[in-house]
Structures are given as structure tokens and as C-alpha cells.
Amino acid sequence: MGRSWCSWNGIMSLFPFYIFLEMAVVMVCAAVNSTEQAKLSAPRNIYMNSTNMKHYLYWDPILNDEGTVNFSVRVQGEYERSYMYKVWTSADGCQSITARWCNVTDEIATNVWYELQVRAELGSQKSDWATIGQPFNRNSSVLTPPAVKFQSSEPPLTLEIEYLGPNFVFIVFYWKKGNEDKVVSKKMYRGATMFHLENVEGGNEYCAQVIAHAVPISRNSSKSTEVCATAKRSGLSPLTTGLISLFGIIVGLALLCVLLRNLVLVMRYSCYPQRKIPDTLKEPFSSQKIMRHHFLEDCEKITSIEPSNQIIYKIIGQDCSAKTQLL
Ligand SMILES: *[C@@H]1O[C@H](CO)[C@@H](O)[C@H](O)[C@H]1NC(C)=O
Ligand SMILES: *[C@@H]1O[C@H](CO)[C@@H](O)[C@H](O)[C@H]1NC(C)=O
Numbered sequence: 001m002g003r004s005w006c007s008w009n010g011i012m013s014l015f016p017f018y019i020f021l022e023m024a025v026v027m028v029c030a031a032v033n034s035t036e037q038a039k040l041s042a043p044r045n046i047y048m049n050s051t052n053m054k055h056y057l058y059w060d061p062i063l064n065d066e067g068t069v070n071f072s073v074r075v076q077g078e079y080e081r082s083y084m085y086k087v088w089t090s091a092d093g094c095q096s097i098t099a100r101w102c103n104v105t106d107e108i109a110t111n112v113w114y115e116l117q118v119r120a121e122l123g124s125q126k127s128d129w130a131t132i133g134q135p136f137n138r139n140s141s142v143l144t145p146p147a148v149k150f151q152s153s154e155p156p157l158t159l160e161i162e163y164l165g166p167n168f169v170f171i172v173f174y175w176k177k178g179n180e181d182k183v184v185s186k187k188m189y190r191g192a193t194m195f196h197l198e199n200v201e202g203g204n205e206y207c208a209q210v211i212a213h214a215v216p217i218s219r220n221s222s223k224s225t226e227v228c229a230t231a232k233r234s235g236l237s238p239l240t241t242g243l244i245s246l247f248g249i250i251v252g253l254a255l256l257c258v259l260l261r262n263l264v265l266v267m268r269y270s271c272y273p274q275r276k277i278p279d280t281l282k283e284p285f286s287s288q289k290i291m292r293h294h295f296l297e298d299c300e301k302i303t304s305i306e307p308s309n310q311i312i313y314k315i316i317g318q319d320c321s322a323k324t325q326l327l
């Protein structure tokens with residue numbers, strides 16, 4: 001009996017030890033679990049901000065005692081989600097960045113719904129991917145009108161419009177002050193930022209407003225603020241301007257004539273190098289004697305000038321005889 005009591009007692013005395021062991025195991029497990037749960041938390045509050053077709057993804061910063069947390073962004077369009085086995089595209093320039101925003105303008109290329117995700121990274125630790133609250137469609141981009149100003153008040157009045165990128169064309173509205181019912185509207189070329197007002201009369205005030213039209217999403221901004229400028233009177237009266245123009249035309253015509261004449265001369269010369277036919281050639285029979293006389297006279301003159309130099313003398317002599325023979 002005593003023995004069985006003893007052994008029972010023995011078991012009972014070991015019991016606290018087991019409890020202790022069990023508690024220790026539980027605690028170790030909990031400790032292991034808690035290091036797993038300390039895994040980097042994913043970014044929160046992810047949203048898009050898109051103005052004038054420039055698209056930016058934002059998220060809340062993450063503070064961590066262990067160091068600076070970096071972020072990576074990836075994007076998935078509707079097509080990839082539906083047909084391409086859910087492929088994600090890493091956002092260019094937004095891999096392991098410290099900023100809390102990413103320019104995804106180049107990733108959002110069509111008018112479909114896009115999913116965007118961000119994850120936090122610290123050393124080798126990586127958080128789960130966190131998804132944007134609402135998918136993004138670029139057709140929701142906020143369109144603001146461009147800044148507009150008149151460049152100078154010299155006619156023609158020139159409007160200078162803020163460049164909003166290659167996706168925009170501007171529609172200009174302008175009118176003469178007091179003639180608000182006659183508004184002229186003109187669509188500019190894509191990318192153009194300078195606009196010349198047509199038929200501006202000096203001394204009058206003109207006003208203008210501009211709309212930015214985003215081509216890829218076929219949407220308009222609201223109208224810009226109204227800007228006005230008074231066109232300077234041109235310093236010259238119409239009569240003076242007319243006379244100056246006439247003078248310019250006459251001078252131009254004269255120059256043209258001279259040019260044409262020279263051109264004709266040059267062409268004639270290159271076709272008939274000896275355009276001046278000597279009179280003597282025109283009357284071959286009567287002139288032979290005269291010509292011979294002419295040449296002989298020349299030879300005599302030359303030979304008499306250089307009597308000492310035999311070589312030259314010879315050459316000249318030959319030349320003369322050749323000439324006289326020819327004749
Ligand atoms: C964002 O990217 C677009 C397209 O590449 C570029 O035009 C724009 O200037 C960028 N924005 C900033 C703030 O860098
Ligand atoms: C943008 O496009 C989507 C899908 O085509 C459409 O449901 C939504 O109404 C459009 N939003 C705007 C502001 O045009």
C-alpha cells in the first residue's frame with residue numbers, strides 16, 4: 001500500500017514538472033510565432049492621383065526601427081488579368097524605392113481597369129502585396145485647363161499656352177471685346193502651344209479662353225481663365241505701307257531682270273565661247289591682206305622688243321610664221 005502511495009505520490013510530484021515543460025514549449029512556440037508575425041506589414045491606404053493624364057500611385061509611409069523600408073510597385077491591366085495568366089508588370093522606376101509614390105503614367109496605356117499593388121521591403125524581408133482600394137481607369141483623370149497668356153501686344157496677337165504633354169490638343173476661343181457674340185473657335189494641332197489670332201485690328205482689345213482636349217479619353221477640360229490684350233496700332237499708315245510694298249516689288253523685279261540677263265549671257269557664252277566674230281571674218285576676201293599685215297606688224301613689234309633672247313625670239317617667230325601660214 002505504502003509503495004503504491006509512494007508511486008502515486010511520485011507521479012503527482014512529477015506533474016508540476018510536466019506542466020512547466022508544457023508551458024515552456026507553449027512559450028517557445030509563441031516566441032517563434034511572434035517573430036513570424038513580426039513579418040513586415042504591407043503598405044496601407046493605396047490610392048491613385050491622376051491629373052492631365054499623368055498618373056501617380058500613393059501609399060502611407062511605414063516606420064520601422066530596423067531601418068528604411070523600401071517599396072516596389074506592380075501593375076496589371078484588364079487584358080493580363082483575363083487572358084495572360086494574371087501576369088503582373090513591374091512598374092518602371094518603382095522597384096525598391098524609398099519614396100511613397102510612383103509615377104505609373106507609362107504603365108497605364110489604355111482605357112481599361114488597372115489593378116495596382118505595392119509591397120514593403122526591408123533587407124531580405126518582404127511584405128505581402130497590398131492592392132489599391134479601387135481599380136483605376138485613366139478616363140477618370142482630372143483635366144485642368146492650361147495656363148494662358150498673351151505673348152505681346154504687337155499684331156498679330158500671339159497666345160502662349162502651357163504645354164500639357166503629347167496627349168492634348170487645345171481649342172482656342174477668341175473675340176473682339178464688345179463683340180462677344182462673334183466668338184471664333186479654332187482647334188490647334190497636337191503639341192502646338194502658340195496661337196496667332198487672325199484678322200486682328202490694331203487699337204482693339206481681344207480676349208481669349210482655351211480648353212484642353214485629352215485625345216486618348218476624348219474628354220475636355222473646363223475653360224481657362226479669360227485673358228485680354230489690346231493690339232497695338234501699327235506705326236505706319238496703310239498708304240505708307242502700300243507704297244513701301246510697291247517699292248519693294250519694283251526693286252525685286254529689277255533685281256530679277258538683272259539676274260535673268262546675266263543668266264542668258266552666261267549661257268550664251270558657254271555655248272558660243274567666241275561670241276564676237278571679228279569684222280574681218282565676216283568679209284573673208286577683202287580682209288586677208290589687212291589681217292596678214294596686222295599679224296606681221298605684231299610680230300615685228302615683239303621681235304624688236306626682245307632681240308637678245310633667242311629662244312623667245314624663235315618661239316615668237318614660229319608662232320608668227322604659223323599664223324601667217326594659216327592665213
Ligand atoms: C511621369 O511620367 C511621365 C511619362 O513618362 C512624364 O511625362 C512625367 O513628367 C513624369 N512625372 C514626374 C513628376 O516625373
Ligand atoms: C471610364 O470607362 C469605364 C469602362 O469603359 C466606364 O465604365 C466609365 O464610366 C468611364 N468613366 C468615365 C469618367 O468616362
Ligand SMILES: *[C@@H]1O[C@H](CO)[C@@H](O)[C@H](O)[C@H]1NC(C)=O
Nearest residue numbers: 171185211213218219220221
Ligand atoms: C470639347 O469641346 C469642343 C469645343 O467646345 C466641342 O466641340 C467638343 O464636342 C467637346 N468634346 C467633348 C468630348 O466634350
